[in-house]
Amino acid sequence: MSNRLDGSVAALTPQLLHALQAFAAHPRILVALDFDGTLSPLVDHPQDARPLPESAQLVAQLGALPGVYTAVVSGRNLQSLAEVYPAPLPSIQIGSHGAERTLPDQLHTGWQSAALSDEQSALLAALTQGLARVAEKFDGVSLEYKPSATVLHVRRAAPEDQETALAQAQQELQDLDGVKLMLGKAVLEASVLHTDKGKALMWLREALDVQAVLFAGDDVTDENGFRVLQAEDISVKVGPGATAAVHRIDSPFDVPQLLQSLVSMRN
Numbered sequence: 555m556s557n558r559l560d561g562s563v564a565a566l567t568p569q570l571l572h573a574l575q576a577f578a579a580h581p582r583i584l585v586a587l588d589f590d591g592t593l594s595p596l597v598d599h600p601q602d603a604r605p606l607p608e609s610a611q612l613v614a615q616l617g618a619l620p621g622v623y624t625a626v627v628s629g630r631n632l633q634s635l636a637e638v639y640p641a642p643l644p645s646i647q648i649g650s651h652g653a654e655r656t657l658p659d660q661l662h663t664g665w666q667s668a669a670l671s672d673e674q675s676a677l678l679a680a681l682t683q684g685l686a687r688v689a690e691k692f693d694g695v696s697l698e699y700k701p702s703a704t705v706l707h708v709r710r711a712a713p714e715d716q717e718t719a720l721a722q723a724q725q726e727l728q729d730l731d732g733v734k735l736m737l738g739k740a741v742l743e744a745s746v747l748h749t750d751k752g753k754a755l756m757w758l759r760e761a762l763d764v765q766a767v768l769f770a771g772d773d774v775t776d777e778n779g780f781r782v783l784q785a786e787d788i789s790v791k792v793g794p795g796a797t798a799a800v801h802r803i804d805s806p807f808d809v810p811q812l813l814q815s816l817v818s819m820r821n
């Protein structure tokens with residue numbers, strides 16, 4: 555962050571602005587954004603999250619520009635994303651860390667969501683029971699259900715219970731073969747599908763045939779996305795913490811400046 559000559563605060567470093575110029579000059583680009591902690595500030599109850607109105611409006615503006623694809627790439631399942639994101643949602647939506655994908659029909663990507671096998675459904679039921687056993691022991695620990703995963707939320711638990719609940723949940727599931735565990739911000743997600751945002755971004759790059767990808771995210775699970783990006787791409791970590799991203803902004807409240815810069819450069 556730096557001060558501008560007029561006294562206002564610039565959220566974007568000169569290096570990021572320079573990279574955005576080069577990115578915006580490509581004929582076809584993908585702007586992919588994480589939801590919680592990036593488009594929306596983090597809140598105690600997942601159902602209360604909303605994108606900042608300026609961000610949502612700028613995403614819509616960007617998506618209407620020729621050669622620009624916009625996507626929300628979220629750990630949420632798509633139904634939950636639709637409930638918290640007022641229309642218009644970007645036409646490309648990646649949910650459940652890549653396990654769910656919605657794209658406009660005319661893109662002919664051939665993507666089809668596969669139903670869970672009987673074995674996967676049984677595993678999902680077993681891991682959900684395991685997480686429920688942990689959740690019931692702590693006030694403020696709750697579960698979120700996704701088509702292929704269950705999430706243990708500890709944000710509303712007493713600080714001293716949060717780490718304990720997360721550790722107990724990992725222990726509870728350790729003997730279940732085939733479960734993918736992902737630690738996020740005050741969450742542990744247990745999934746029966748082994749996908750991640752990196753795989754989803756690589757697939758999107760090819761399906762959309764874009765020359766460059768921008769991906770911004772705040773959480774540990776977004777690191778999978780940052781790691782697959784290449785020299786022509788832009789990775790932006792939102793907030794503090796170790797990261798593989800090349801650029802950083804301080805918070806979701808800086809995302810509008812990032813998007814506005816792209817809109818201006820692309821026009």
Ligand SMILES: O=P(O)(O)OC[C@H]1O[C@H](O[C@H]2O[C@H](CO)[C@@H](O)[C@H](O)[C@H]2O)[C@H](O)[C@@H](O)[C@@H]1O
Nearest residue numbers: 589590596597598600628629630709739740741
């Ligand atoms: O990939 P994202 O779009 O960032 O989704 C990641 C997880 O986000 C949600 O949890 C996070 O946000 C909640 C609301 O702000 C917060 O209470 C929680 O502590 C955060 O971890 C969502 O509920 C999860 O399903 C997503 O996987």
